[in-house]
Amino acid sequence: MAVFMPIVKGLIGAAIGFAIGGGISQLITSFTKEPATEPMIVLGYVFAVIGWLMGVGMWKVWGRQWFGKSTNNDPTGGWERYLRFxxxxxxxxxxxxxxxxxxxxxxxxxxxxxxxxxxxxxxxxxxxxxxxxxxxxxxxxxxxxxxxxxxxxxxxxxxxxxxxxxxxxxxxxxxxxxxxxxxxxxxxxxxxxxxxxxxxxxxxxxxxxxxxxxxxxxxxxxxxxxxxxxxxxxxxxxxxxxxxxxxxxxxxxxxxxxxxxxxxxxxxxxxxxxxxxxxxxxxxxxxxxxxxxxxxxxxxxxxxxxxxxxxxxxxxxxxxxxxxxxxxxxxxxxxxxxxxxxxxxxxxxxxxxxxxxxxxxxxxxxxxxxxxxxxxxxxxxxxxxxxxxxxxxxxxxxxxxxxxxxxxxxxxxxxxxxxxxxxxxxxxxxxxxxxxxxxxxxxxxxxxxxxxxxxxxxxxxxxxxxxxxxxxxxxxxxxxxxxxxxxxxxxxxxxxxxxxxxxxxxxxxxxxxxxxxxxxxxxxxxxxxxxxxxxxxxxxxxxxxxxxGPKAPDNPWDAKTLEWQTSSPPPLENFDEFPTVTGDPYGYGDESVIHAKFPNSTDAISAEGD
Amino acid sequence: MTNHVPHHVNHRFDALTINRLGLWLFLVSDASFFIALLSSRFFVVGTSTPEHVDQVLGLSLTILLLLSSLTAYRAEAAAEHGDLPNAKKMLLATIGMGIIFVFGVGYEWYEAFKHFPPSTGFGTVLFTLTGVHVTHVVTGVLTLGFVYFRIRKSKTIGDNQWAVEGAVKWWHFVDVAWVFIYPTLYLIK
CATH class of the missing domain: 1.20.210.10 (Cytochrome c oxidase-like, subunit I domain)
Structure with missing residues (x-):
């Protein structure tokens, strides 16, 4: 259940936000005789979104920095990493x-x-x-x-x-x-x-x-x-x-x-x-x-x-x-x-x-x-x-x-x-x-x-x-x-x-x-x-x-563009070594056109076969 | 856990340049919002301006905001030269003028309710334009406030160079927006 914690925190944040925003709105509109449902929803919603964002992890990743505190934006993890900010x-x-x-x-x-x-x-x-x-x-x-x-x-x-x-x-x-x-x-x-x-x-x-x-x-x-x-x-x-x-x-x-x-x-x-x-x-x-x-x-x-x-x-x-x-x-x-x-x-x-x-x-x-x-x-x-x-x-x-x-x-x-x-x-x-x-x-x-x-x-x-x-x-x-x-x-x-x-x-x-x-x-x-x-x-x-499904090769389509020159799925930093681009990405049929070179590898990307 | 810091590989652009570009793009986007706002004034009430518009108040607010842009600029320049005490002083002055501006708009609204409430054409335009703008002013004051509290205790500007610069640029944008709103609301006849 721990994987759902950020979502749960987000929902709690949204509820608190809605209570604060809606409360402020009710306080303001209590001075008038107008029906106050719609203002309450609008203001409550604005605060609820802020509460939701902070709850799902924006506070930890970003918000703390506004107050000069340290942040933690580690993007790694199991599949719980998809369920948080x-x-x-x-x-x-x-x-x-x-x-x-x-x-x-x-x-x-x-x-x-x-x-x-x-x-x-x-x-x-x-x-x-x-x-x-x-x-x-x-x-x-x-x-x-x-x-x-x-x-x-x-x-x-x-x-x-x-x-x-x-x-x-x-x-x-x-x-x-x-x-x-x-x-x-x-x-x-x-x-x-x-x-x-x-x-x-x-x-x-x-x-x-x-x-x-x-x-x-x-x-x-x-x-x-x-x-x-x-x-x-x-x-x-x-x-x-x-x-x-x-x-x-x-x-x-x-x-x-x-x-x-x-x-x-x-x-x-x-x-x-x-x-x-x-x-x-x-x-x-x-x-x-x-x-x-x-x-x-x-x-x-x-x-x-x-x-x-x-x-x-x-x-x-x-x-x-x-x-x-x-x-x-x-x-x-x-x-x-x-x-x-x-x-x-x-x-x-x-x-x-x-x-x-x-x-x-x-x-x-x-x-x-x-x-x-x-x-x-x-x-x-x-x-x-x-x-x-x-x-x-x-x-x-x-x-x-x-x-x-x-x-x-x-x-x-x-x-x-x-x-x-x-x-x-x-x-x-x-x-x-x-x-x-x-x-x-x-x-x-x-x-x-x-x-x-x-x-x-x-x-x-x-x-x-x-x-x-x-x-x-x-x-x-x-x-x-x-x-x-x-x-x-x-x-x-x-x-x-x-x-x-x-x-x-x-x-x-x-x-x-x-x-x-x-x-x-x-x-x-x-x-x-x-x-x-x-x-x-x-x-x-x-x-x-x-x-x-069967494991996919890194470049199943023999494509020249850079996303296919890294592993499937790509590592956290996208490339083990970063490429230098040297030519056209679509240079098929011309062996001399090389789209990119990687510093430590000998095989540059060129057109394959056909 | 250390922070995941991007851009450590391709050093063609430093973080400051990227931040500046991002802020400028956001300003372009927000400017497009203000263009929509300004154009709706002409659609709803044409070029007519009621007599009860408080010209003295409008002019005073404009002068106040322009002065605050000057102090904001002085804060940025002082921070750039490492003159932290002066930067803090100028930031405080800017924040102060921003808060006075917010109260000024509050007074303007109080007066406006008597002559052109939101349910009239001009009231619609006035409350929307000033309302959206004063929201921007509040975000500007908050941003400058955050920056002030971050550099309050430090001896050197350190990592906060961009914080000062970004907040001040945002403040200038808010001022420039007012420079367009002021004639559109008050001066057109």
């Missing part, structure tokens, strides 16, 4: 990945429930309110997975290794950004018990200011998650700038590191905007402010502020996914990454453009019509750098001898799915078609094609690709292929079928719909159930291989 980036990566897998599965179950409800036109298992809460929860939980699984999970584990560093630039901040995620999950899971929230994950006012307490919990959770994202972004930028191995020039930086850098720039600056959007909602609820109510206020303010983050946020999701995809394609095609420099330029251009396209979400919201044209054109411009990334993938694949392993299969799946996602996006960027398609299942299908078909497939590609490095064991190739085959097939049926009712006007976010859409919805639902089953071989494969 630990500053080792590999531990934090695994903490992120495993927690988000749980969130992913929970949100997946919610998706299945949604599809059960939508099997026929009437109302089945949900009331309208519980349906809305379910789809809102599914949305925000999947968004959390999409934002943090690559950026928090795989970047944390892989990024320091791939640039030849010992850890991230700020290991304690890194641990902090993980440990403020559990309160987010707890709040989201609690919210249905307090009336839920029927706003969808976008939380538009004025509805969002009128939801029950469950809505407030959701808003606090989202806000907290933003803090985690900001700190992570700051840490990754500082890591890439300062922690690269000697000789790792910008031109030799693996493309995955570039993509993480690009996404970090967005999460560092844009996330503040959604934080402000949610803060305004909370202020309007708690202090009766009038950001969104007449005469002065206007709900459009929230939509602008919200999408100023939430549109760039899809690039926080997709850019590292593209990075992982290109990384995998190059290593498995045994060819240098095609147009490497142009991909880096494309990342930079996407980061820039992502900040000036947000209002395409407001075409039907009553925004000034003079803004429609510019935002349409700016949005469509994004297809140019995205196209560059696709051309790089295709150019790398062109006339290569592919090693068709599971990671590559998923990476190819990204190329296929995101093409559909990207092409259907053009209709939503176009004002004329968007006015008809807005708020229909066309949008839902498009979004799932980009984020699930693009990013989640890339997460699975990354998961299989780095599984041997993370666990030190090999996964089962056959089960992996079965998982890919089922997931790819039923994923595409599910969401292609969704375009059909969307095109003829089936609204999203409704539990009941006109009976003429019934057939395609039944197809979608059945395919969605099969898609759910497709994850069973994956779950079995991951668990079984982690426990009983």
């Amino acid at each position: 630990n500053i080792d980036h590999k531990v934090i990566g695994i903490q992120y990945i495993t927690s988000l897998v749980v969130v992913f599965l929970l949100a997946g179950v919610l998706a299945i429930l949604i599809r059960v409800e939508l099997m026929d036109a009437g109302q089945n298992i949900f009331t309208k309110n519980t349906y809305n809460t379910t789809m809102s929860l599914h949305g925000i939980m999947m968004i959390a997975v999409a934002v943090a699984a690559v950026m928090g999970g795989f970047s944390n584990f892989v990024l320091p290794l791939i640039i030849g560093a010992e850890d991230v630039a700020f290991p304690r901040v890194n641990a902090l950004s993980f440990w403020i995620v559990p309160p987010v999950v707890v709040l989201l899971l609690l919210s249905p018990l307090f009336g839920g929230f029927d706003t969808g994950w976008t939380a538009y006012p004025p509805l969002a200011t009128q939801t029950p307490i469950g809505g407030l919990l959701f808003e606090l959770a989202f806000l907290t998650f933003g803090i985690s994202s900001i700190l992570g972004g700051m840490n990754f930028i500082a890591t890439i700038v300062t922690q690269r191995a000697p000789g790792m020039t910008w031109g030799r930086l693996p493309i995955f590191a570039w993509s993480v850098l690009a996404a970090s720039v967005i999460s560092l600056t844009a996330t503040q905007w959604v934080a402000y959007g949610l803060l305004m909602i909370i202020f309007e609820r708690v202090f009766n402010m009038v950001f969104f109510s007449p005469p002065g206020g206007n709900a459009l303010l929230y939509e602008h502020v919200f999408w100023f983050y939430s549109h760039p946020a899809v690039y926080i999701m997709i850019l590292p996914a593209f990075g992982a995809e290109l990384e995998i394609i190059s290593h498995f095609a045994r060819k240098p990454l095609f147009a490497y420099r142009w991909v880096v330029r494309a990342f930079a251009l996407i980061v820039f453009l992502s900040f000036i396209v947000w209002a395409h979400h407001l075409f039907t919201s009553g925004m000034g019509e003079n803004l429609h044209g510019p935002f349409m054109i700016l949005t469509e411009l994004i297809s140019i750098p995205t196209g560059v990334i696709f051309l790089s993938a295709l150019g790398t694949l062109w006339r290569s001898k592919l090693r068709l392993k599971v990671p590559l299969l998923f990476a190819l799946g990204v190329v296929f799915n995101f093409s559909i996602g990207g092409l259907t996006g053009i209709f939503l960027a176009d004002v004329a078609t968007d006015i008809a398609l807005q708020d229909t299942y066309f949008v839902v299908a498009h979004f799932h094609y980009t984020i699930m078909g693009g990013e989640i497939f890339a997460i699975f590609a990354a998961g299989y690709y780095w599984f041997p490095k993370i666990t030190g064991r090999m996964y089962n190739e056959t089960l992996g292929r079965i998982h890919f085959g089922l997931m790819f097939l039923f994923y595409n049926i599910t969401f292609l079928a969704m375009f059909v009712p969307g095109t003829v006007g089936m609204n999203r976010r409704v539990a009941e719909y006109p009976p003429e859409f019934e057939f395609m919805n039944l197809v979608t639902s059945i395919a969605a159930f099969a898609l759910g089953i497709a994850f069973l071989p994956w779950m079995y494969n991951m668990l079984n291989s982690w426990i009983r």
